[in-house]
Amino acid sequence: xxxxLKMQDLSKQELYELLDLAAxxxxxxxxxxxxxxxxxxxxxxxxxxSSTRTRVSFEVGMSQLGGTALFLSSRDxxxxxxxxxxxxxRVLSRYLDGIMIRTFAQQEVEDLAKYGSIPxxxxxxxxxxxxxxxxxxxxxxxxxxxxxxxxLCYIGDGNNMANSLIVGGLLAGMSVxxxxxxxxxxxxxALEFAKGYGDQFLLTDQPEQAAKGAxxxxxDVWASMGQEDEAELRKKAFVGYQINDRLLANCAPDVMxxxxxxxxxxxxxxxxxxxxxxxxxxxxxxxxxxxxxxxLVKTMA
Numbered sequence: 001x002x003x004x005l006k007m008q009d010l011s012k013q014e015l016y017e018l019l020d021l022a023a024x025x026x027x028x029x030x031x032x033x034x035x036x037x038x039x040x041x042x043x044x045x046x047x048x049x050s051s052t053r054t055r056v057s058f059e060v061g062m063s064q065l066g067g068t069a070l071f072l073s074s075r076d077x078x079x080x081x082x083x084x085x086x087x088x089x090r091v092l093s094r095y096l097d098g099i100m101i102r103t104f105a106q107q108e109v110e111d112l113a114k115y116g117s118i119p120x121x122x123x124x125x126x127x128x129x130x131x132x133x134x135x136x137x138x139x140x141x142x143x144x145x146x147x148x149x150x151x152l153c154y155i156g157d158g159n160n161m162a163n164s165l166i167v168g169g170l171l172a173g174m175s176v177x178x179x180x181x182x183x184x185x186x187x188x189x190a191l192e193f194a195k196g197y198g199d200q201f202l203l204t205d206q207p208e209q210a211a212k213g214a215x216x217x218x219x220d221v222w223a224s225m226g227q228e229d230e231a232e233l234r235k236k237a238f239v240g241y242q243i244n245d246r247l248l249a250n251c252a253p254d255v256m257x258x259x260x261x262x263x264x265x266x267x268x269x270x271x272x273x274x275x276x277x278x279x280x281x282x283x284x285x286x287x288x289x290x291x292x293x294x295x296l297v298k299t300m301a
Contacts, residue, residue: 036066148173
């Protein structure tokens, strides 16, 4: 595994190998077993979008693996002042052992991999969020004991989370249902991927239909980073696309609720539902660390 650019780049076998490795690293870390698998290695972390979980989890993960993480904001790099991404890729490849980038355009991540000579990890783009979805799948498997045959539901904006959950869920052997308003559908690339899975995939504008029988239900903020000026418009468009007790009544009795955070209580999820499922949601947040350590080991060790 050379890079992690998007979920579509993984095979089912590679996906499960990452989840198995993440589970092993997590269990042994909690048992006090150290894993200096990246001793002497340096990860450059390019941030063109701010983050809490991505920055802290990658820095801590590299430290626990014996390596070093170097924070690089767009203000610190010439890429933020117009240097072509291909030149940045060539230069950083001579200093670093890997790059994690959190940015806007998916093409920027793809170009880093094309022109660089070191592993590239997608920490988030407007198109996808593979590291988060690996953590999500790890969390579901911890709580449910399996992934295959379960129904995963996503309610809300057809954003990077929806795109990656479609691919990751189907790849893992789950059925996936997505409910979004007509004007906020997932990306064509994700929907094209889903065509190969027939009736394992459902796209609808009816949240109750999507949630029916779901073992796990996801949501995300209605206005992501860079969409702040659309916040009021989106609040109107997403009326009815909230995870609340009424919607959960359509799900399996032991439904899990997941949220990639930060959460806007009272918008995409009620405060009551969030707090009732807080343990699951913060297990999900913790698992960013363990899933990303597996990615780091697979790409950089």
